[in-house]
Structures are given as structure tokens and as C-alpha cells.
Amino acid sequence: MTPHPAPENPATPDTGPPNPATPTTTATTTPAQARGKRRRATLLTAAVTLLTEGGFAAVTHRAVAQRANLPLAATTYYFTSRDQLLAEAFAQLVETELATTRTWITHHGLTTLTDQIATADRTRQLGLWELYVHAGRDPALQHIARRWTDGCVHLIATALDLPETNPRARLLYTTISALWLEQLVEQRPLDEARTLLTLALENALPPPPPLPTLPQ
Amino acid sequence: MTPHPAPENPATPDTGPPNPATPTTTATTTPAQARGKRRRATLLTAAVTLLTEGGFAAVTHRAVAQRANLPLAATTYYFTSRDQLLAEAFAQLVETELATTRTWITHHGLTTLTDQIATADRTRQLGLWELYVHAGRDPALQHIARRWTDGCVHLIATALDLPETNPRARLLYTTISALWLEQLVEQRPLDEARTLLTLALENALPPPPPLPTLPQ
DNA sequence: ATAAAATTGGCACACCCGTACCACTTCATG
DNA sequence: CATGAAGTGGTACGGGTGTGCCAATTTTAT
Numbered sequence: 001m002t003p004h005p006a007p008e009n010p011a012t013p014d015t016g017p018p019n020p021a022t023p024t025t026t027a028t029t030t031p032a033q034a035r036g037k038r039r040r041a042t043l044l045t046a047a048v049t050l051l052t053e054g055g056f057a058a059v060t061h062r063a064v065a066q067r068a069n070l071p072l073a074a075t076t077y078y079f080t081s082r083d084q085l086l087a088e089a090f091a092q093l094v095e096t097e098l099a100t101t102r103t104w105i106t107h108h109g110l111t112t113l114t115d116q117i118a119t120a121d122r123t124r125q126l127g128l129w130e131l132y133v134h135a136g137r138d139p140a141l142q143h144i145a146r147r148w149t150d151g152c153v154h155l156i157a158t159a160l161d162l163p164e165t166n167p168r169a170r171l172l173y174t175t176i177s178a179l180w181l182e183q184l185v186e187q188r189p190l191d192e193a194r195t196l197l198t199l200a201l202e203n204a205l206p207p208p209p210p211l212p213t214l215p216q
Numbered sequence: 217m218t219p220h221p222a223p224e225n226p227a228t229p230d231t232g233p234p235n236p237a238t239p240t241t242t243a244t245t246t247p248a249q250a251r252g253k254r255r256r257a258t259l260l261t262a263a264v265t266l267l268t269e270g271g272f273a274a275v276t277h278r279a280v281a282q283r284a285n286l287p288l289a290a291t292t293y294y295f296t297s298r299d300q301l302l303a304e305a306f307a308q309l310v311e312t313e314l315a316t317t318r319t320w321i322t323h324h325g326l327t328t329l330t331d332q333i334a335t336a337d338r339t340r341q342l343g344l345w346e347l348y349v350h351a352g353r354d355p356a357l358q359h360i361a362r363r364w365t366d367g368c369v370h371l372i373a374t375a376l377d378l379p380e381t382n383p384r385a386r387l388l389y390t391t392i393s394a395l396w397l398e399q400l401v402e403q404r405p406l407d408e409a410r411t412l413l414t415l416a417l418e419n420a421l422p423p424p425p426p427l428p429t430l431p432q
Numbered sequence: 433a434t435a436a437a438a439t440t441g442g443c444a445c446a447c448c449c450g451t452a453c454c455a456c457t458t459c460a461t462g
Numbered sequence: 463c464a465t466g467a468a469g470t471g472g473t474a475c476g477g478g479t480g481t482g483c484c485a486a487t488t489t490t491a492t
Contacts, residue, residue: 036469055353057273061450071471076451126352133349136342136401137271146402171391171412171419178394185352186362196387203387203419249489252439277480287441292481439488448479457470462463 040078042068047089048096052124056131059086083140090131091144097128098151105159110201114193117180125184152177160204172204256294258284263305264312268340272347275302299356306347307360313344314367321375326417330409333396341400368393376420388420 046067050058061075061082068074079085104116117125132148135141156176157169176197183193262283266274277291277298284290295301320332333341348364351357372392373385392413399409 033468039469055350060448062448072473073451073453073471074469077469077471082450123353126349129349129352130346132401133342133345133397134271136345136403137339142402146404149398149402167411167415171415174394174398174412175387175391175416178390178397181349181394181397182365182390185348186358186365188362195383196390199383199387200391255439276478278478288443289441289481289483290439293439293441298480433492435490435492437488437490440486442485443483445482446480449477451475453472453474455470455472457468459468460466462465 036078039068039070039074043070043075043078043085044088044092047085048093051086051089051093051131052121052127055123055127056134059089083138086131087140087144090135090141091147093124093128093131094144094148094151097124098148098155101152102155105155110156110159111198113176114179114183114190114197117183117193118190122184125180129181129184149173149177168204172200175200175204252294255284255286255290259286259291259294259301260304260308263301264309267302267305267309267347268337268343271339271343272302272350275305299354302347303356303360306351306357307363309340309344309347310360310364310367313340314364314371317368318371321371326372326375327414329392330395330399330406330413333399333409334406338400341396345397345400365389365393384420388416391416391420 043064047059047064050063050067059082062072064085065072065075075085079088100120101116104113108116128148131141132145135145153170153173154164156173157164157166160169160172162169179193179196179200182188183190259280262280263275266279266283275298278288280301281288281291291301295304316336317332320329324332344364347357348361351361369386369389370380372389373380373382376385376388378385395409395412395416398404399406
């Protein structure tokens, strides 16, 4: 009953496409709709950028609008609330991150993952983890957090040629993620992390090929 | 030059005692000073409580003062800024947590650590991790984060009778902490975490005692 | 006793926040 | 063309924030 026009779209699924309002005819997308999609996407990437830059508290309606060069009201028009904006930003961040990690692994393998951590944009990672922890308090974000974990486990399992549900792959990911976070937050010397990663990889591969020594 | 009386104590160390202002004579602590200490401590525990309850953003001057049944100005009197308050709350939280974990390990060993996670106050842990990640952006908090990691590594190393610098102990802690955080955020079935923990413990202890089976 | 210093607590300033509101333009469709 | 919905953007409201200010009070030192 509110004169607010757009948000009466109760069927936006979790990873829903940017469809702020369904017109009466669901035919082809009109150019206006296309522009709307673009605007929405712009806002979202602005939110992601802010999230990575200043973390979490930096993602305000005003900041997002300004960063996207859009009026303040656009944020409330395309996103029903700040929470929704944050949730979608989180989801997008996770997808981006998974893609990045995937290409890294296929190009460089697992053994140099620590270097990827060192290479990657530090603040971006911090934003991701910040949101990850926050998901512990907000059930709406929890499934995104799970998606991240599952995605990473999948990457590692395939890289190691293990079945996806193999607990060793699962455990290896867990270890790597902790290494990752620790490195990110505490910024200890990189060698330390590298050593630990190789040790973890050794542990994850149970039978080191039957000892060539001791032929007797 | 500001007429603000108290905070001209530039020598408050990191884990400094609550000594808002040193009188001219540093003799025995007078009862008034004792009351001041108590007030300060009250504020701090109020901050810790709020931090664990609502996380991070819930720790405002007003909320802390109200929780401690003290006037608003007390917070700015005993803590020069909100950041300082948060830092001290973080430090206290870490110390408390370390003590809790220590007693658990000495009483129950490492193998049931997952149950401790399940038992412990979930929101408290979330607050801790929230602050831990935040330490990645605030160098003033970083050494507290390191202190947490080092403390936990120490606990595990002594529990396993390993030298403190043993990378296996280090790695085991890393894995456990990740398991911990994952469980906390994603709330997967507890069995899963238990399985992974035992697997991690197996990995950490390189030579499983010489197989009793296969006597031949 | 008296002055100086520390402490207390009430108050207000300036700022930023999420979000509602509402004229206005654009556009698809009758 | 007319019309009504979708989209746009400027503005305002109510509320919460950190922190500075200051008069009153208590404690300490002389």
C-alpha cells in the first residue's frame, strides 16, 4: 500500500537476478530495463569495492550511491534494505574469489597457494572474512558462507583428484583457510606460512609413494 | 592544553593497569583510586559483554555506560577513545579465552575440543573472531591477535609434549582454529567436525605407535 | 583549613545513518 | 496521443554516534 513503486517483488530468490520490478508483460527486456539492470550492477560493485576498502561499516547507502555516481535514493530503490545489499555483495565477492582461486590453482597448483594469498588484494580478503564471520550472526548469510567453503573444498578435491566428500580434502581446505586467515590478519613472515602449507600438503597425501629407500 | 583533566597519562602500556591518572605521590593506592580502578574494570567487562552479545558494532560509549550503570562521560574519562576501549576489551577477551581453553585441555585433553566449541558461548566466540579479523585492519590490535595464536599454540604444544616451535604443533593449532571458526559460522553437524578433528590429530602425530596388529 | 587536583555526571554539538516521502521524467502500451 | 506504471533524484525526518565542555563534588596535598 505504500506508494513506493518498485520493491513489491516478493519473489527475489537468493541469488536472484537484478530484476527490480517485473513489468506486466514478461517479454523481451526493454532498453529501460537493461539500464536498470546496469544501474543495479553498478551499485553492487560499488558496494563490493567499499566493502573491500573499508570493511563492512563502510558500506552505507550514501557511500555506495556516491561511489556509483548515483543518487542516494537509487540504493533503496534497487535494494530493499542495507542487509540485502550486503548479502548480495557478499555473494558476489564469494563468486569472484572462487573464480580467482580456481584459475590460480589450475595454473600454479596447490603448493604455491600461500603466494597467491600474498599477492592478492589484502583488503579484499579481509572484507571477505569479515563478512564470513558476520554470517555467523546472520542466518541469511550462512548459506553463502557454506557455499564458499564447499566451493573451495571442491577446488582442492579436484586438484588432488580426490572424491569431493573425501575428508582429507575437507581437512586440507580447512587447514589452508586457517593459514590464509592467519597470514592475512597477523602478517607473519611469509616463509612460515609456506613451510606450514607444504607440511599440510604432506599430511594430506597419506601414503608418500612407497619408500624408495630401504629396498631390503 | 585541553582542560580535560585525566588523560594526560601518556604512559599507559598495552596491558596497562587501570590507572587513569597518577597522583603526585605514588605511594599506596588510596581507596579513591581503588574505586576508580573498579569503575574502569566495570566498564571494561561491560564492553566485553556487549561485544560478545551484539558483536562489535554494539560496543558504543552509551551502551557500555548504561550496561555498567555509569554515566556516559565515565567512558570517555577512563578510555581516551572507543578504539582504546575495544582494544582492551579484545585483550581481556583473549586472556579469558586462553584460560578457559587451558583448563579444558588439562581436564579433557585435545580430542574433545570440538565439544568445547559446541559447549562454549557461541556469541562470545563470534565476538572474538570478529575482533580477530578486525585486527587485520588495525595494527594496534595485531599484537593481541598474535598473542592469541601464540597462546593457543603453546597450549597445544605442551599438551602434545612438543617443543613450542615445533611446526607440527603450529599446524595442528591452525587446523583446529579453522575447524573452530567453521563450526562457529556455518553450524554444520557436529559429527563432521569431530571426524575432522580426529583426523587432524592423527596427522599431527607422525608415528602412530608401532602397529600392534600384524605381529608377523 | 584551604587550595589544588582528580573525579563525576549532565548536557549539547556536529555528524552520519537508514529510510520514507514526493515531485518529476521516461517509457511501454492501450 | 493519452495514460498509467516504472524509474529517477532531491529532500527531510527521527534517531544514534563519538566526543567536547563544564559546573559540581570528592579526594589529596599543603
